[in-house]
Amino acid sequence: MKHARSPPRLGFLLLLLIVLIAPAAVAFKCPTVIDTTVPGTDWPRNGRQPDDPPLGTMVDVHNVLSRCPDITTLKLRVTLLGCSEGPDRWTFPFDQAGSSRYPSSPEVLSLEGYHFHESQWEEVRPPPFSRGDWLLDSISYYLNWIISGRAWMWAKWNIFPDEQWRKTNLDLWVDAMDFSRIRELTLSDWMKHDNERAKLLVSRLPPRLPALRSLAVSGSWATDLISSLPDNSLRHLSWISSNQTGDSLVDILQHHSTSLESLEWRTPETLARVREALSPDQIRSVAAAVPSLKHLTLDLNRNGTWPFAELEAIVTSFPRLTNLTVYLEMASECRRQAPPDYQPQRGYDHRTCEGPDEFAQPLLDAEAAEELFGFVAGKKVGEGLEEMHFRAGDWLRPWDGPLYFQDWLDGRKSWATCRRARDLGKGSSDSGRDARINVECAGEYGLDWSDSAPWELGHEEIDWEYLVENDGLVDPDDVGNKL
Known part of the structure; x- marks a missing residue:
C-alpha cells in the first residue's frame, strides 16, 4: 500500500525563505565618513566592525551612498593592487535613465583613479560591423552581445532622449548628488595626459562648486579647472606635477590673488x-x-x-x-x-x-x-x-x-x-x-x-x-x- 506524499514542512519553507532573503536584509550602520580603496577587503583584522557597511567594491560604495543621508566625507581610491587584484568597475553603477540619487551632500570629496569620462552607452551599443570579419566571428559577436544582456539594455535606452543616453558617468553623478556643499576637493591619477577628459570635468564641475575653498590636483590638465573657478574663491591650493613654468603659474594664481x-x-x-x-x-x-x-x-x-x-x-x-x-x-x-x-x-x-x-x-x-x-x-x-x-x-x-x-x-x-x-x-x-x-x-x-x-x-x-x-x-x- 502506497502512502500519500506529505506536504513540505512549514519550518523548512521558512528556513529556505530566510536563506534566500538574508543577504539583502543585512542591516548596517550608516557612516558619516567613507574612506576606502577598491578593491578592498572586509576582514575583521583590517579594523572593520560587524555593523560597518561593506565598502570593498564600487557597487558596495554606491549602495551605501544611495542609502545613507549624512555622509560628510567621501575618500575613494580605485586602483589595481598587485598583479591579480582589480576593481569590479572604475565608476559607480548609475542608472542611465537618471533615477539614481545620493541623499548626502558631502563637504569633502577625494577621488583617485575614478573614470568620470566613461559612458555606459558605449558599452551596450551593438558591436561594429566590418566587412573584413569572418562571418562566424560576426555572428559570435552579436550572440555575445545578446546573451550578455547588452542588447536588451541598448533597446531599453533607445527610448530615452538623446541627451540622456549620451550622458557620461560624471553627468549622471552630477544629477544624482548635491555638490554645492563641497569645501575640499582632491582629484588625482585619472586623466594622465588626456585633455578631452579634462575638458569634460572643467565644463561640468565648477558651476556646481560654490562652497569650494580647498583644491588638491595633480597634472597639467588642472590649469583650466583652477582658472574656471570663481575668482578669489580658493584659500588652499595643492598642485603636484603641474608642468607649468614660473611665469605661467603667476597668471593662474592671479585668479585667486586675494583669497589664497x-x-x-x-x-x-x-x-x-x-x-x-x-x-x-x-x-x-x-x-x-x-x-x-x-x-x-x-x-x-x-x-x-x-x-x-x-x-x-x-x-x-x-x-x-x-x-x-x-x-x-x-x-x-x-x-x-x-x-x-x-x-x-x-x-x-x-x-x-x-x-x-x-x-x-x-x-x-x-x-x-x-x-x-x-x-x-x-x-x-x-x-x-x-x-x-x-x-x-x-x-x-x-x-x-x-x-x-x-x-x-x-x-x-x-x-x-x-x-x-x-x-x-x-x-x-x-x-x-x-x-x-x-x-x-x-x-x-x-x-x-x-x-x-x-x-x-x-x-x-x-x-x-x-x-x-x-x-x-x-x-x-x-x-x-x-x-
Whole structure:
C-alpha cells in the first residue's frame, strides 16, 4: 500500500525563505565618513566592525551612498593592487535613465583613479560591423552581445532622449548628488595626459562648486579647472606635477590673488631629469600675485650649495608667511646619468658614481637644518616664521600596483623639521614680541651607501635651543652674556 506524499514542512519553507532573503536584509550602520580603496577587503583584522557597511567594491560604495543621508566625507581610491587584484568597475553603477540619487551632500570629496569620462552607452551599443570579419566571428559577436544582456539594455535606452543616453558617468553623478556643499576637493591619477577628459570635468564641475575653498590636483590638465573657478574663491591650493613654468603659474594664481592662504606647488623627484624650480625673481612674482600666503610648499634645487638666494626671496617677499616646506632633490647629477640598476649598460663603470657622490650636495643633516633655519629666521620680514620643514628624496606612496621595476630613488628620503615656541618667562621687546624664542629641530638623517648593506635610513633625534632676539639670530655661545 502506497502512502500519500506529505506536504513540505512549514519550518523548512521558512528556513529556505530566510536563506534566500538574508543577504539583502543585512542591516548596517550608516557612516558619516567613507574612506576606502577598491578593491578592498572586509576582514575583521583590517579594523572593520560587524555593523560597518561593506565598502570593498564600487557597487558596495554606491549602495551605501544611495542609502545613507549624512555622509560628510567621501575618500575613494580605485586602483589595481598587485598583479591579480582589480576593481569590479572604475565608476559607480548609475542608472542611465537618471533615477539614481545620493541623499548626502558631502563637504569633502577625494577621488583617485575614478573614470568620470566613461559612458555606459558605449558599452551596450551593438558591436561594429566590418566587412573584413569572418562571418562566424560576426555572428559570435552579436550572440555575445545578446546573451550578455547588452542588447536588451541598448533597446531599453533607445527610448530615452538623446541627451540622456549620451550622458557620461560624471553627468549622471552630477544629477544624482548635491555638490554645492563641497569645501575640499582632491582629484588625482585619472586623466594622465588626456585633455578631452579634462575638458569634460572643467565644463561640468565648477558651476556646481560654490562652497569650494580647498583644491588638491595633480597634472597639467588642472590649469583650466583652477582658472574656471570663481575668482578669489580658493584659500588652499595643492598642485603636484603641474608642468607649468614660473611665469605661467603667476597668471593662474592671479585668479585667486586675494583669497589664497596656502600654496603647494611641486613635482616629485625622478631620475629622468632635474625638476623645474622657481628662480628668486619668479618667487617674488608669485609673492606679488598672492600676497596673503601663510603656508608655502615648493621645490628648491641644490647644486653644491644651499639655495640661499631663493630662501631669502621667500622670507623677504611673503610678509605673512609663518610655515614653509621645502622639497630638495636627493640624487646627484652623476646618479641621474647612471643607467638603472635593473638595466645594466655595457661599458659603464659604476665606480664613477658611488658612495656620497650619488647624493646631491650639501647633505641634509642636523647641522644643515640648523644653518638654514637660522638663516631664514634672521632674514624674515613681517610675521616670524614659526615652522619650517625640509624634505629630500622619495615622498610618494610606496608602489602597490602591478609589476614594477624599483629604481635607486625608491624609499630613500630624509627630513628635518624646525619649530619655535615662545618662552613667556623673559619679558618682551619694544615691538611687543617675546625677547626669547625657544627653537627645537628634529629629523631623520643619515645615508648608508655601502655596497653590501641594503638601504637603511639613519635616525638622529636633535633637540637644541638657540635664541632669536627681535627676530635676529643670537650666537648660542653668547647666551650667558645676553641673559
